[in-house]
Amino acid sequence: MSAPHVRSVNIGPGVPSPHTSAPTTGIDKRPVDHVEVRDPGPKHGGLGSGCVGDTIGDRRHHGGRTQAVYAYAREDLDWWAERLGRPLRDGAFGENLTTVGVDCTTARIGELWRVGEVELRVEVPRIPCRTFAGHMGIPGWVRRFTAAGRTGAYLSVVRPGTIRTGDRVTVERPDHDITLLLEFRAATGDRAAAMRVLDSGVLAPEEHDWLAGRLAPR
Structure with missing residues (x-):
């Protein structure tokens, strides 16, 4: 088995968005040899x-800062390809990094990934949206993606630099059990999971406030 690594680096130039009110979308990402990453600041x-x-x-x-880079596992793309009955190229889910041998679903919040010279921090899971659904062109995609729970990982940039295709990935896991999948269930309606995540104090402040707002009476 090969060491955990980046199989593909992908970026998406802006094209007109037919699925939402936003004028453009970058979800249709294509492989490049390398990419410069930096903290993009607030959302x-x-x-x-x-x-x-x-x-x-x-x-x-x-x-924004907590969704600076999106990673998705090649293994999960292959899982989906088998069930959808169609091939899925690297970047098909709009991910910046297509990884091999890296857990992008039950990674722990706050986990540090060293990718070449870059250091990234696991922040939150991907919540499927209309743009993603439109890009996939599959009826009921948001519901199906949510049920599967193979979320991928949004990452912040702790140390900027260049990420290249083939870069090794090393992982440093924090000493708690709050995973991306638990946060995903919290964000998609599981109140008990939400309380557990909030009580842990592991979320970045803006993500903590967002999740707390989901629980507030309307």
């Missing part, structure tokens, strides 16, 4: 993506 008023040359069309809901 509102920042640079959008943490990957130079990548586009975040809907900055109200996507991008």
